[in-house]
Amino acid sequence: MTEPLYRAEALTRTFTTSGRVVPALAGVDLELARGGRLGIVGESGSGKSTLVRLLAGLDRPTGGKVWFEGREISALPERELGFLRASVQLVFQDPRSSLNPRMRVGQIITEPLRSRLVRRQLPADVDHQQRLAEVLAAVDLPPDAADRYPHEFSGGQRQRIAIARALAPKPDVLIADEPVSALDVSVRAQVLNLLTDLVTSAGLTLIVVSHDLMVVRHLCDQLAVMRAGRIVEAGPTASIYADPQQDYTQALLAAVPRIRSTGRDQS
């Protein structure tokens, strides 16, 4: 069997706040093949974001190991993580806080290309302006967007800018942490369509964290349900939606608000 793109074993991460030890992750095992689309769902505090931060090398586990392309990233010092930074890019929930308000959109998007760690991993002849034009076109923003500042854009457009920045170094993996939670329902569809298209056209491996099960169902073919720092149920998305095994998964599914087209008296 070939080595999966991502592998995690007995991953734990504990935080100490005011003398109390809080286990955010309590032993997570995970495998993700290249080209897979993994959705991670659970309530706030279930450890979803902690898990992806460890996968992206933004944080270190207190126990257990993470391998990326066969290399144990949890043991490498930051200066040797350039290959990970170039291959794995993130999109965060709130584009109001994930984009620097003092930088022009063009600078924001090309910043990964200028990063000392990342640029050594890229071909030496990357034309920043050309790549900028490419990714702006890929996320459906006008070319003149590059000269403007983030506050001049709507929420949906800002999330497109964040996606464009993530795409700039041509990553293999895109990690999206609640990518549409801060967006209006009407804008959500556009961003989801964009993500679907980009993942297909660039052959990306996708990891999506969300509390919205419908979003994950739409984007991902594999699902991991987290609760209190553990994965309580995992498998193909379609089968978990059709036949959830755990009570917790059933409760999550039942909580998704649905349109009651018959009015509230006949619920």
Place this chain on the structure above:
Amino acid sequence: MSLLEVSDLGIEFGRRRVRALDGVSFTIEPGQRLGLIGESGSGKTVTALAIMGLLPPNAVVSGSVRLGGDELLGLNETELAKRRGNLVSMVFQEPMTALDPTMRVGRQVAEVLRLHAGTESGPARERVVAMLAEVGLDDPERVADSFPHQLSGGQRQRAILAMALINSPDLVICDEPTTALDVTVQAMVLQKLDEALTSSGAACLFITHDLAVVSQVCDQVMVMLDGRIVETGSVEKLFTNPEHPYTRGLVATARLDQVAPGQRLPVVEDFYSGGRR
């Protein structure tokens, strides 16, 4: 007589007179629940703030807002404060910013009682604890003695709900009350809101961008776009037979479950001829 009568409400901001609302008219009957949906910037929150008398000083307001027959526009702060929290109250989106971080939750809820009913602190405490229990908080005594940061998002939002309901107002305005919450917590808060409104008989103006959420609470819905109301109707009619292209788009985009995973989702623009609105 309608409980709330908004007629030809127009709001402009600042010296450049940016138009936020244009000719908005609607009524809410006693006990009626009216949903207001629309995207960010469409004017939903400004409508709510106008009713509450909480618009910033640079707002230029025209038209009329009548609550129980009394004109609210042009009232001074003292007159407005008498009504706010008593006749009409508001539940805000972000419970962490709506609560005072330096004050125990029980005292904050009791403040509403003391201001309007002049209740002494002893009896107020009892009322507060009972109200916190009514909105579904399991351990109301402990919640009352906690600071906001010691509570979860869902607990905080229910404390806000208790604060909005404790004086039995005639009208409760909810501005995206569950947007910041998890789905499981959202379902619970919506259920408690539904129960509390039913038992107190209060009317509700429920603001959200999420059609599925509005259909859980309301019978009538207004759709707002660029400061105007473009469509009004029963929840059922809007979802089964929407007329305005924007409403058709909203209904279609909200139904993620109707689209096979990975397939292209419909977007609002699909419903405008020429693909542009």
